[in-house]
Structures are given as C-alpha cells and as structure tokens.
Amino acid sequence: MVTTLDFGSSETLSEGHPALGLFQDDTKKEDLAITSSDIGRSYYQLGKLYYDKADLDKAEEAFLKALSYAEPIRDGFSILKTYGFLIRLASEKLEDAKAQKYILESEKLMDALSRALPTLTSEFFYNLGVVKNYGGNFEAAKSNFELAYKKSSEENEPELLSKCLLSLATNAFYRKDFELALRYLDQLNDLLKIIKKFYLSGAMYNYYAKIFIELNENEKALNYYKLANEYLQSKKCWNLYGYILFGKATALKKSGNFDDALNMFHLAQESIDVAIFKRLNHLIEAEIDDVNDSTVDLYLDRTNRKIVERSLGTIDFKHRFVLLEILFLLSKNSGTYFDKEQLAKMIWKDEYNPLIHDKLIYTSVSRLRKLIEPTDSDSKRKYIIRGKDGYTFNPLAKIRFHMEVKTNSERSIGNVDLSSPV
Numbered sequence: 001m002v003t004t005l006d007f008g009s010s011e012t013l014s015e016g017h018p019a020l021g022l023f024q025d026d027t028k029k030e031d032l033a034i035t036s037s038d039i040g041r042s043y044y045q046l047g048k049l050y051y052d053k054a055d056l057d058k059a060e061e062a063f064l065k066a067l068s069y070a071e072p073i074r075d076g077f078s079i080l081k082t083y084g085f086l087i088r089l090a091s092e093k094l095e096d097a098k099a100q101k102y103i104l105e106s107e108k109l110m111d112a113l114s115r116a117l118p119t120l121t122s123e124f125f126y127n128l129g130v131v132k133n134y135g136g137n138f139e140a141a142k143s144n145f146e147l148a149y150k151k152s153s154e155e156n157e158p159e160l161l162s163k164c165l166l167s168l169a170t171n172a173f174y175r176k177d178f179e180l181a182l183r184y185l186d187q188l189n190d191l192l193k194i195i196k197k198f199y200l201s202g203a204m205y206n207y208y209a210k211i212f213i214e215l216n217e218n219e220k221a222l223n224y225y226k227l228a229n230e231y232l233q234s235k236k237c238w239n240l241y242g243y244i245l246f247g248k249a250t251a252l253k254k255s256g257n258f259d260d261a262l263n264m265f266h267l268a269q270e271s272i273d274v275a276i277f278k279r280l281n282h283l284i285e286a287e288i289d290d291v292n293d294s295t296v297d298l299y300l301d302r303t304n305r306k307i308v309e310r311s312l313g314t315i316d317f318k319h320r321f322v323l324l325e326i327l328f329l330l331s332k333n334s335g336t337y338f339d340k341e342q343l344a345k346m347i348w349k350d351e352y353n354p355l356i357h358d359k360l361i362y363t364s365v366s367r368l369r370k371l372i373e374p375t376d377s378d379s380k381r382k383y384i385i386r387g388k389d390g391y392t393f394n395p396l397a398k399i400r401f402h403m404e405v406k407t408n409s410e411r412s413i414g415n416v417d418l419s420s421p422v
Helices: 018-022 036-052 056-069 076-092 096-116 122-134 138-154 158-174 178-195 198-214 218-234 241-254 258-270 278-291 321-332 340-347 354-372
Strands: 298-301 306-309 313-316 384-387 390-393 399-401
Touching: 036 056, 036 076, 056 076, 076 096, 076 122, 076 278, 096 122, 122 138, 122 158, 138 158, 158 178, 158 198, 178 198, 198 218, 198 241, 218 241, 241 258, 241 278, 258 278, 298 321, 321 340, 321 354, 321 390, 321 399, 340 354, 340 390, 354 384
Parallel strands: 298 399
Antiparallel strands: 298 306, 306 313, 384 390
C-alpha cells in the first residue's frame, strides 16, 4: 500500500503507544517525549539497514512506516530521502506505476517546501536536483546540483558536498559527458580521503567502472569494480553485489572474453533473489541470451586481436597483424569485392605491383582461410569468397564486432538504480 502524506498532521506519542514498549521499564515515560518524527526516523534507519542487506521487501515496509510517521514540512528532507529509496526499490522491482506515484509526491513536496522554507539552502537545491533527475530533466538537475555544490562549499558541509559531486558525476554520465563525469569523481575521490564515507566510496568506484566500460577501458573497469566491492563489503553492504558482478561480466564481454563473461553473468544471477531483483535479473538474462546466441558465426575482437569462431573456438591473431587487417576489411564490408589493387593499397599501403602483390595476397588469404574456415567447409567457403572481381566476405555469415557488443542500455525507472546517490 502506498502511503499518502497529510501535510498538516502532527503526533506526539501517548502513554499507551506501543513504541514506548521499546524502552526499559524504569525509564520515565514523561522524560522521553517521543514524537512521531522520532519514530519515523527510527523506521527510516531500519529501512536503510534492510536496504544495505539487500532485503528489499522489508526495506520497503520500513520506509513506508517511516512515511506514515513523518511530519511535513518539518521532516521534508527526510521524507524526500525516503521517497528516493522507495523509487529505487520500485525501479528494481520493475514497478513503474508505484515509482511514478512517489516521483509525483516528491515533486509536490518540493513545491510545498519552496513556499514554506524561510531560506533555500544547499540541501534544498540538492534535493530539487534529485527530483528533476527523476523526471529526466537532466539539464535542470545539473543546474540545481551545481548550485547545491556552491552553497555546500560556502556552508562548509563536506558530506552534502560529496553527495553533490557524486550526483554531478551521475548526471554527466546520463548526459554521456564521460570526461566531465570523471573530473567530478576525481574531486569526490580527493574529498573522501578526508571524510571517510565507505558507502559513498563504493558507489563512486562503481560509477568509475561504469564510465570506463562506456569508454571501452575494460581493464580499468574491472579494477574499479574490485575496489567498489571491497569498500561495500567493509560496510557489510550487499545490495550492489549482484550489480558489481554484472558490471564485471559486461567488461569481460566487451573485452572479448565471452566464456569468462558467461560464467560471471551466471554468478551474478546466482547471487540475487531473482523474484526481488527483477530489473537486474532481466538485464542478466538478456546478456546471457546474447552471449549464448548460437546463430553468431564469428565474434571479432580487434582490440585483443582474436576472434571466436562458432565451431573452432578462440583464434589468436596477436602475431598475425596483416591477416587480421584483411579479415576486418572484408568483414566490415561484407558483400563488397576488393580486387588486388585495392588490397595492395588498403592493407600494405602500396601501389599494386603484380610481381610483389599477386603471390602475397594469395598466400595471405589462404593462411587466413585456414585459420577461420571450419574444417567441414572446404568444398564451399563459409566466410571469404573469391569472385571475378576479387575477394569478399560472405554477407550471409552472422558476425559480431568487439565495439558492437550489445549491452542492454535500458534506463532504470525514474533514472535511478540502487547505486544512485540518495
């Protein structure tokens, strides 16, 4: 059930309230003066604990309890944080309608706060940026994060400053400005050496890794996922473990290590409750299906100079540079014939000389065919075809290039996931 807040409500717990039973009998109840806000904050902290331990159902239950005890406008920013967690949980559970309801309530609360607060602080503009981000208004979110960053610097609030930097980095990531995102993360990294926020460090390293995957620097990505996992485990935080394994698998896949990637995808799936982590499981299933695609004849990885042929397995081209260049020229232009003059100019950067290039081209193509053609296709070439106009790559063969490895770019609901800053 989704809780709708009454912005005029206020409650002080009566003597008979069950929450008072949490305290020792010899404590004077009149000295406690427990308010509904106190109980709300307790449920909020309980929700965070379940969230960290990846018990998302109990986390949602606790966060909804926190909302039921909250007192707007006084608890406005705490309510926004609670909505933030609930939106992330709804995104992971693929509950779009529920997430949209929380986003709408967040927008209404920000409007109410803008009219009720005597001063618009850095915390206000930070939360406004977060809410704008929910709606996909990344430019407006960026402006508010920048203003929050400026104000938190002036107000000497290092914890909020660190959240602003992570939010600016994630905002730049969504806008595909990866260089800017890295600059913000570098600033955050320097700051976290001083204030020591381990969960924030884990989230930071996770985003470093995601950016390096986009930049095709997969070894760096793997190193940062390792750091993210170390920091999060130091806090006994498990909610991102499956995502970190998924990220590692993605980096392995993009680097052409399909067998290792497949094992890692399966490990990621085994590490989660698939009935709860529905979004992550959906992403994993799509990647497993993609790697297991039995219709793909050739995976070509130019960066690591190797290919994977469906029946022959992995073929190393590290010391066969010319053959790899011929293969990529033909495969990138399947169905197009290249004659000897074109091959001499494009592969050897020479003007065609029959005394030099005729034998060189014939020998090179023969060696290439022996490497990649399945043994049962001698009578009919499967990949490289020779015609009267030269050589071509069979357009009926299904190939996949390293730089074109399909990764599921499906955006999370509300443009946030479990690793996003709250």
